[in-house]
Amino acid sequence: MPNPVEPDFATRPSAAIVPGCALPPRTLLLVEDSRFAAEAVRLICRRAGIRLRRAESLTAARLHLRVYRPDIVLVDLGLPDGSGLDLIAGLATAGPRPQRLIAVSGDATLEGAARAAGADAFLLKPVTLTQHLSLMTGDADLRPASAEDCEARSRNAGADPLALRDDLRLVHDLLSGTGAPERLHYAGQFLASVGHALHDSPLATAAEAATRAGDRRSLMALAQAKSAQVPMI
Known part of the structure; x- marks a missing residue:
C-alpha cells in the first residue's frame, strides 16, 4: 500500500557534503511494483541518507506527486497499470521538474526509449549502491568510503x-x-x-x-x- 501523505521534505535545506562518503539529505520517490526490488533500493537509501517513499503503480505515483515533489524519481518501466515511460515523459515536461529522473529495468534495450522520454539516467537491474548511487544522485565523483565498504554495500544483503x-x-x-x-x-x-x-x-x-x-x-x-x-x- 502507498505510504501515508507526509510533509514535503524536498523544501528543507541540505546539509554540507562530507567528502568521499556522506550525501546531503535528499528525497526519492521509488515507483516499483516488486517488494523485493524495492527493499534493495531502501537499503541503499538508508545507507546514503536519502529519504524514500514508494509507489507500487503509476496511479499511486501520481497521487504522491500531487502533494510531494521529491528530488529524485526512480521509475521501474514495467508497472501493473502501464509503462513507466509515460510517467517519465510527463515529469520531464511538467514543472517543477525533479532534479533527477531515472528509469530502471531489467531490459537493457529500453535505455534508448527511457532517455527519449526524458530520463537523465538508466539503471539496469539489479540496482546496487556501488554501481548506481552516483547515477541516482547526479554526483559523478561520489565514491564509497573504502573498497571494503563498497563490496559490502553492493550486495543485496539484508533483503527481506x-x-x-x-x-x-x-x-x-x-x-x-x-x-x-x-x-x-x-x-x-x-x-x-x-x-x-x-x-x-x-x-x-x-x-x-x-x-x-x-x-x-x-x-x-x-x-x-x-x-x-x-x-x-
Missing part, C-alpha cells in the same frame, strides 16, 4: 525473504486461472524483474523466454521452484 515470498505469491496469483494475455505478460516480466533483483540470471532469462512464448505453465513452475528455495523465517 518475506518481500520475496510476497512477490512470488503475486506471480502465482496472476498466473492462476485463465487470465488475459496482458496478465500473463505482466506476470512474466515481473518474475524476470525479481530474477534480476536476485542476481539470478537463469531465472530472469527463463522467465523472459516463457513470457515471449506465452507459456503460463513454465512461468508457474519457475515461480514455484524459486518459492521452494526461499528460507522460512
Whole structure:
C-alpha cells in the first residue's frame, strides 16, 4: 500500500557534503511494483541518507506527486497499470521538474526509449549502491568510503525473504486461472524483474523466454521452484 501523505521534505535545506562518503539529505520517490526490488533500493537509501517513499503503480505515483515533489524519481518501466515511460515523459515536461529522473529495468534495450522520454539516467537491474548511487544522485565523483565498504554495500544483503515470498505469491496469483494475455505478460516480466533483483540470471532469462512464448505453465513452475528455495523465517 502507498505510504501515508507526509510533509514535503524536498523544501528543507541540505546539509554540507562530507567528502568521499556522506550525501546531503535528499528525497526519492521509488515507483516499483516488486517488494523485493524495492527493499534493495531502501537499503541503499538508508545507507546514503536519502529519504524514500514508494509507489507500487503509476496511479499511486501520481497521487504522491500531487502533494510531494521529491528530488529524485526512480521509475521501474514495467508497472501493473502501464509503462513507466509515460510517467517519465510527463515529469520531464511538467514543472517543477525533479532534479533527477531515472528509469530502471531489467531490459537493457529500453535505455534508448527511457532517455527519449526524458530520463537523465538508466539503471539496469539489479540496482546496487556501488554501481548506481552516483547515477541516482547526479554526483559523478561520489565514491564509497573504502573498497571494503563498497563490496559490502553492493550486495543485496539484508533483503527481506518475506518481500520475496510476497512477490512470488503475486506471480502465482496472476498466473492462476485463465487470465488475459496482458496478465500473463505482466506476470512474466515481473518474475524476470525479481530474477534480476536476485542476481539470478537463469531465472530472469527463463522467465523472459516463457513470457515471449506465452507459456503460463513454465512461468508457474519457475515461480514455484524459486518459492521452494526461499528460507522460512
